[in-house]
Amino acid sequence: MLQLGDEVTLYSFVFMFVFLGTRSPLWSTVLTTSLYVFLAMFRFPQVASSRARLMLHPAVGGAESARVSVIAHRGGAHDAPENTIAAIREASKNGATGVELDLEFSADGVPILMHDDTVDRTTDGSGALSQMTFSELRKLDAAAKHRLRYKFAGEKIPTLVEAVEECMKLQLSIYFDVKGHPDEAAAALQHLYRKHPVLYNSSMVCSFEPKVIYRMRQSDPEVLTALTHRPWSLSRLGDGTPRFSSPWKQYWMTLMDVLLDWAHHHVLWRLCGISAFLMQKDFVSLDYIQFWAQRGVEVVAWTVNTDVEKEYFENVLRINYITDSLVEDSEPHF
Structure with missing residues (x-):
């Protein structure tokens, strides 16, 4: 539930920021009021916390579990070729509670599992997804670049439907990671949720892009996000290296990072009505978990890759x- 302190802090900050920039009490009041009206009219309420718990802490022996859930990143990219049926099966065999899967689309609009927008890094092919039909993608070996490629040789790029059906069969929860294509992703996922209502309590749609989450809630407000x-x-x-050689561009993007971080924690989460916040592990602490708990949001850390x-x-x-591996330590992933 939204805390009163959040509202006061947010609108006070906006008022002072605009006032310092414009020196106009009128404009400060108008813009702060506009933000209030916008959020009041267009934000989505959070899905019931009882449903969020069902997904985040799946039942064990018929009762809701309080245990920590371990989610296989891209199906467990260290243990099997990422985003494949083999990875999903390995994750289940190795004790994962659920899997995180990346949603992408072929040139002819088929929803598939793939992290990158090209096939070069993970398969024996080359080229952009936007230029390859599903029949062309299906001919590729999705294990070609994996460290265990001989064990999983010939593994195919699966469709979203195939992956979801495998997860349901193995009773794995699903974190759908959507990188882009908000309209296409919302339509594909909405179709799946209607076909398999069990997904409402066993899956969640996640994204770095707030517009993806907002579009998903527009499409189906009952989906956990x-x-x-x-x-x-x-x-x-991820290792802290500056992205840009130009000092001015680096400075500008640093400023954008500050604004984006503030927006995530004070505006975007409530606009989208999220149930969980997936944060890179190095920035998670007890205080941070408490910050979100007071707002009815659970923190999920990524990517936790060592036993320690x-x-x-x-x-x-x-x-x-x-995590990238359920069986051993693996390389850091940012």
Whole structure:
């Protein structure tokens, strides 16, 4: 539930920011009031917390579980070729509670599992998804670049439908990660939810892009959603290296990062009515978890890839986490 302090802080900040920029009490009042009206009219309410718990903490033995859920990133990209049926099966075999899967589209509009907008990194093919039909994609070996490629040789790029049906069969929860295509993704997922109503309590739509989440809520307000975030993602790579050689561009994108981070934590989450917030693990703390808990939002950390980290998130922070491997330590992932 939205805290009173949030409202006061938000509108006070906006009023003072506009006032300092314009020196006009009138414009400060008008713009602050406009923001209030906009949020009041267009924000989506959060889905009932009881439903969010069903998804985030799946039942064990017929009763709701309080245990930490372990989610296989891209199906468990270290343990099997990412975003494949083989990865989903390996994740289930290795004890995952659920899987995170990336949604993309072929040139002819077929929803598939793929993280990148090209096939070069993970398959034996080359080219952009936007230029390849599904029949062309189906001929590729999705295990070609994986460290265990000989074990999984010939693994195919699956459709979204195939992946979802496999997850339901294995009783895995699903985190649908949508990188773009808000209209196409919303339509494809809406069709799936209507065909398989069980997904309403066993899956969640996530994205770095708030417009994707907002479009999903417009399409179906009953779908559980989450925003994904990593501070400084616009100006720096995951290891902290600046993205841009130009000092001015680096400075500008750093400023954009500050604004984006503020917007995620004070405006965008309530506009979208999210149930969870997926945060890069290095920025998660007990205080941060409490910040979101006061707003009825659960934190899920990504990507927790060592035994030491897993023990910390399971036994100290006690929150769900996403990992590349269920069986051993793997390389850091930002």
